[in-house]
Amino acid sequence: MPTVSMTVNGKLVKADVDPRTLLVQFFRENLRLTGTHVGCDTSQCGACVVHVNGKAVKSCTALALGFDGAEITTIEGLANGTQLHPMQEAFREHHGLQCGFCTPGMIMTAVDIVNRKGNNLEEHTIREELEGNICRCTGYHNIVKAIGAGAKNMGKAGGATQAAE
Amino acid sequence: MYAFTYNRASGLRQATNLLGSLDDPKLLAGGQTLLPTMKQRLASPANIVDLNMIEGIADIELKGRSVVIGAMARHAEVANSPIVQQNIPALAYLAGLIGDPAVRHRGTIGGSVANNDPNADYPAACLGLGATIITTKRKIAADEFFKGLFETALEGDEIITKISFPVAKKAGYYKFRNQASRFALVGVFVAKRPSEIRVAVTGAGGSGVFRVTSFEEALKKRFSPKSLDGLTVPANGLAGDIHGSAEYRAHLIGVCAKRALEAADK
Ligand SMILES: Cc1cc2nc3c(=O)[nH]c(=O)nc-3n(C[C@H](O)[C@H](O)[C@H](O)COP(=O)(O)OP(=O)(O)OC[C@H]3O[C@@H](n4cnc5c(N)ncnc54)[C@H](O)[C@@H]3O)c2cc1C
Ligand code: FES
Ligand code: FES
Numbered sequence: 124m125p126t127v128s129m130t131v132n133g134k135l136v137k138a139d140v141d142p143r144t145l146l147v148q149f150f151r152e153n154l155r156l157t158g159t160h161v162g163c164d165t166s167q168c169g170a171c172v173v174h175v176n177g178k179a180v181k182s183c184t185a186l187a188l189g190f191d192g193a194e195i196t197t198i199e200g201l202a203n204g205t206q207l208h209p210m211q212e213a214f215r216e217h218h219g220l221q222c223g224f225c226t227p228g229m230i231m232t233a234v235d236i237v238n239r240k241g242n243n244l245e246e247h248t249i250r251e252e253l254e255g256n257i258c259r260c261t262g263y264h265n266i267v268k269a270i271g272a273g274a275k276n277m278g279k280a281g282g283a284t285q286a287a288e
Numbered sequence: 289m290y291a292f293t294y295n296r297a298s299g300l301r302q303a304t305n306l307l308g309s310l311d312d313p314k315l316l317a318g319g320q321t322l323l324p325t326m327k328q329r330l331a332s333p334a335n336i337v338d339l340n341m342i343e344g345i346a347d348i349e350l351k352g353r354s355v356v357i358g359a360m361a362r363h364a365e366v367a368n369s370p371i372v373q374q375n376i377p378a379l380a381y382l383a384g385l386i387g388d389p390a391v392r393h394r395g396t397i398g399g400s401v402a403n404n405d406p407n408a409d410y411p412a413a414c415l416g417l418g419a420t421i422i423t424t425k426r427k428i429a430a431d432e433f434f435k436g437l438f439e440t441a442l443e444g445d446e447i448i449t450k451i452s453f454p455v456a457k458k459a460g461y462y463k464f465r466n467q468a469s470r471f472a473l474v475g476v477f478v479a480k481r482p483s484e485i486r487v488a489v490t491g492a493g494g495s496g497v498f499r500v501t502s503f504e505e506a507l508k509k510r511f512s513p514k515s516l517d518g519l520t521v522p523a524n525g526l527a528g529d530i531h532g533s534a535e536y537r538a539h540l541i542g543v544c545a546k547r548a549l550e551a552a553d554k
Binding site for chain 1: 289293294296316319323324327336338340341364387388389390393394
């Protein structure tokens with residue numbers, strides 16, 4: 124089987140994989156990083172979003188072998204030890220989750236939005252940017268609130284974005 | 289997904305050789321269409337030839353009076369490129385409407401154009417701006433390139449390398465989204481070029497993207513929404529499905545064309 128190596132949450136990992144292995148499967152089954160979820164497996168829901176070289180990507184629509192040499196951050200790589208990332212903290216604070224299934228993808232997408240659009244996000248911008256993320260139970264109001272607050276706090280935390288990548 | 293062999297191409301020549309020598313090969317660009325199709329087992333290539341590690345085929349440049357975009361340029365790169373934004377803002381705007389942010393980080397212009405989905409956005413821009421598709425073998429005018437539903441002029445071992453978009457005097461795009469897939473139910477791209485006017489429609493054609501010559505004629509007098517007052521497109525030959533009848537799409541073409549013209553004037 125062909126070999127792939129990449130840096131996941133700061134750690135260099137290497138494995139032999141079946142070419143069919145999706146990036147998300149590689150995290151969940153090879154690395155046992157099960158924070159990244161599979162909601163739809165058809166590129167619609169965003170539960171599988173991770174950052175590849177600093178950009179949000181749906182890891183269910185990617186072959187692991189295609190990411191040789193990539194730098195990847197999954198939801199497990201956001202917190203600093205036991206201290207939650209400001210975006211995670213904002214989801215907790217603003218009740219941005221209920222069952223939590225969509226949350227890893229929501230949070231990774233949210234951090235990506237802040238990376239691209241800055242710390243002062245209008246509600247409308249957040250809603251537009253959540254185009255590719257589906258939540259089946261919380262409803263979007265609190266998620267949108269959490270992202271707005273988390274974005275501001277990332278600014279205050281100063282460099283939290285960089286630290287996460 | 290059926291089993292396949294994964295091949296990583298390091299250059300265009302090697303990719304071409306792999307396409308010529310391997311059994312049942314398929315190019316992989318952003319994978320945002322191909323991988324879902326393989327999961328559904330609608331495609332089952334024996335060999336994947338990955339273009340992602342090839343350097344220098346994602347550049348965006350202004351060459352003379354054309355914006356030239358490398359095949360592997362991601363939708364987000366086209367949307368955010370200052371060169372595209374300054375010279376053909378309608379094209380940058382169109383790229384920013386494709387899918388969602390994560391899809392735009394992976395999906396490429398070459399993949400979208402090669403795929404020629406009847407509801408995709410880029411084909412409308414290519415036809416509307418009179419673009420040229422540049423491949424490893426030749427240059428193909430957009431008018432000759434899009435052949436039908438998911439059909440193009442590409443040969444089996446031919447790779448799109450660049451797409452060259454002539455800068456228009458004015459251009460605009462309006463997309464009426466399918467509420468479920470967010471692809472275009474109807475999308476209209478209008479452009480005023482020094483030599484001609486083009487109106488290209490995606491989403492509605494029974495055999496893919498097409499031009500509306502009656503609208504183009506009417507706009508010659510004045511490139512303005514008013515010039516289209518009273519004009520309609522016949523529903524005959526248009527696509528009709530659960531998302532919208534052919535008559536509904538015919539109506540939307542008129543509406544979208546006017547809105548694209550308004551956008552072009554801004
Ligand atoms: C959730 C979602 C929403 C989407 N919404 C939209 C939308 O609103 N509008 C829209 O237009 N599209 C949309 N798309 C499709 C998206 O734009 C794809 O990125 C695009 O259709 C294919 O590009 P790709 O780079 O991902 O190609 P791939 O999936 O890698 O390849 C597609 C096909 O093109 C061939 N190919 C790739 N590159 C080349 C090349 N250089 N030369 C020759 N052949 C090549 C491949 O062999 C394959 O057959 C959406 C996709 C998803 C998953
Ligand atoms: S699991 Fe990847 S988008 Fe739903
Ligand atoms: S919190 Fe349950 S799906 Fe979003």
